[in-house]
Amino acid sequence: MNRNQFIRMGSMAKLGGAFFSHSGCKQPVRLKNWAGNIEFSTEKVIRVKSLSELQHVVRNTGKLKIQGTRHCFNKIADSHECLLSLRDMNKVIFMDKERGLVQVEGGITYGELAPILHQNGMALHNLASLPHISIAGAIATATHGSGLQNGNLATSVVALEFIDGNGDLRQLSREKDGERFAGAVIGLGAVGITTKITLKTVPTFDVRQYVFEGLAVEQLYANFESIMSAGYSVSLFTEWRQDVVKKIWVKSRMDEEDLGKSGKDWFGARLSSPDLHTPASNRTPLVVPGPWFERLPHFKMGFVPSSGSELQSEYFVPMELAVEAYRQVNLLGDDIRPHLLISEIRTVAGDDLWMSPAYRQPSLTIHFTWKQETEAVMALLPRIEKALEPFKPKPHWGKLFTIGRKEIESVTERIGAFRDLAHSFDPDGRFRNEFLDTMIL
Ligand SMILES: Cc1cc2nc3c(=O)[nH]c(=O)nc-3n(C[C@H](O)[C@H](O)[C@H](O)COP(=O)(O)OP(=O)(O)OC[C@H]3O[C@@H](n4cnc5c(N)ncnc54)[C@H](O)[C@@H]3O)c2cc1C
Structure with missing residues (x-):
């Protein structure tokens, strides 16, 4: 998708109700996901503006x-009957600096809050690769950034308010509800419609980032932990070549070692010029x-x-098996690279x-941004x-995978x-869809 298509889709999303083509208001245009690989299965889209309107819709819609x-990138957010959006409910409700808490409405994005x-x-302790995503959607799918000490973004949540399957308002907090809270936060859209989220914050901090290029794979294997713990958040970008990352x-963070200061190689990898991410590029500055x-x-x-124009997949494996897992995927490099x-x-x-795919398990995440070649990628x-x-891989809930229900059951303790919890809040399965029925519930 180019920039113009992206902007057009954003403005279509503001219309609410069904979407119509610009050509003559006759042909309904089905809403698609951001990447355009999924066309949603209904034309009915309601953009609610208040809690009472939301409750009315839930009580009067199947x-x-x-x-x-x-x-x-998958059908986790699909419906055959009705899609709802809370994008107009995107306010900050309160900030408590002393306790380090912020409460926001369910439609806000990280880019709006930060x-x-x-x-x-x-x-916030961490962010994903992009700020454009809604906080509610990100926590519902265990979206994460990087860092050995950094939990996924849902680990910042300390309380939730949501509408259950009967249209009633419910609240859960870490302090008062312990286990039920821990079950509901990464709710996959199955527990309720999140209307308010309370997040714990940390004092604001500055970050400096460097890119190093051309790390020998053997250096990576020999120094994996030192490399992944070299900064607050470390990402390797690989094309799965046998010799080089x-x-x-x-x-x-500013209190950590300034890795690029000497301008020297690091584990044999070259320091990139700051110009790699020019002001005109979509990447954050170096x-x-x-x-x-x-x-x-x-x-x-x-x-x-x-x-x-892309597809994405991602798998979580236990951190202690990281090198071996990398090695195994790297063996498929020649087949992976064309796509x-x-x-x-x-x-x-x-x-x-x-x-959480990182439930009681520090994890390595292996992510693929694919060309938009669905058939080849799914094969x-x-x-x-x-x-x-x-390595008992666990898939990212919001990305493409072919792991089956049985395997998911075997790795999701x-x-x-979770099924019982979802059923208790949504006994008639109003929030269930094909994805949830097939994979989880
Ligand atoms: C370019 C790009 C980069 C990405 N980078 C990362 C990354 O760095 N790390 C990572 O982990 N993932 C990443 N992702 C995946 C993405 O962060 C997740 O898929 C996330 O769920 C997106 O949030 P969303 O609001 O768009 O969710 P949606 O796709 O809109 O919805 C996802 C799920 O959340 C539920 N949901 C949404 N709002 C609510 C609500 N108010 N109450 C209850 N449930 C709700 C939906 O029902 C659905 O089940 C990336 C995706 C893209 C396109």
């Missing part, structure tokens, strides 16, 4: 599905320190993130959220999943409890 910013937090001396992107929300994501707000734009390798700290995924089988 099945429905809440959407965030539609950045998932500068407000920063102006008030606050920050293309780039390492190291994001460090070398010059900046506030957390302008450095932790790879892509800048106001630009199209990533390539646009690949780039792969990114990150780390995520373990957590206690039931549906290749089972081979990658087979190579990762010994709390799936039974």
Whole structure:
């Protein structure tokens, strides 16, 4: 998708109701996800503006599905009957600087919240590669950034308010509801429609990032932990070549070692020029320190993130098996490369959220940004999943995978409890869809 298509889709999304072509208001245009690989199965889209309107819609509609910013690559956010959007409910409700808390409405994006937090001396502990996504959608799918000490973005949530399947308002907090809270946060859209989220923050901080190029694969294998722990957030970008890892992107807080200061090679990889990310590029700036929300994501707000015309897949494997897992996927490099734009390798700290792929497991995440060649990619995924089988891979809930229900059950320890929890809040399955029925519920 080019920039114009992206902007057009954004303005279509503002219309609410069904979407119509510009040509003559006759032909309904089905809404698609951000990447355009999924066409949603209904033309009915309701953009609600208040809690009471939302409750009215839930009470008077059969099945429905809440959407965030539609950045998932699979059908997790699809509905055959009715799609809902909370994008007009995107306010900051309160900030408590002393306790380090912020409460926001369910339609806000990280890009909207982050500068407000920063102006008030606050920050989130981490961000994904892009700020364009809704907070509710990101936490519902266990979206993550990188960093050995950084849990996924849902680990910042301390309380949730949501509408259940009966249209009633419910609240859960870490403090009062313990286990039920831990089950509901990564809710995959199955537990309720999140209307308010309370997040714990940290004091605002600056980050400096460097890119190093051309790391020998053997250096990576020999120094894996030192490399992945060299900064607050470290990403490897690889094309799965036998000899070399293309780039390492190291994001460090100001109290960490300034890796690029000497201008020298690092584990034999060359320091990139800061001009690699020019002001006109969609990437966040190198070398010059900046506030957390302008450095932790790879892509800048106001630009199209990533390539646009792409597909994505990602798998979580246990951190202690990281090198072996990388080695196994690397063996498939010649088959992967023709369809690949780039792969990114990150780390995520373990957590206690039931549906988190990093549940009680510090993880390595192996991500693929694919060319938009659906057939070829879907044929290749089972081979990658087979190579990762010994490591019990868990898929990213919002990306493409072919791992089946049985395998998901076998690697998702709390799936039974999650089913019970979802059923208790949505007994008639109003928020269920084909994806959830097939894979989870
Ligand atoms: C260019 C690009 C880069 C990406 N980078 C990363 C990355 O760095 N790390 C990563 O982990 N992922 C990444 N992703 C994946 C993305 O972050 C996730 O798919 C995330 O879910 C997107 O949020 P969304 O609001 O668009 O969700 P949607 O696709 O709109 O919805 C996802 C799920 O959330 C549910 N949901 C949405 N709003 C609510 C609500 N208010 N209440 C309850 N449930 C709700 C939906 O029902 C659905 O089940 C990337 C995707 C793209 C396109």
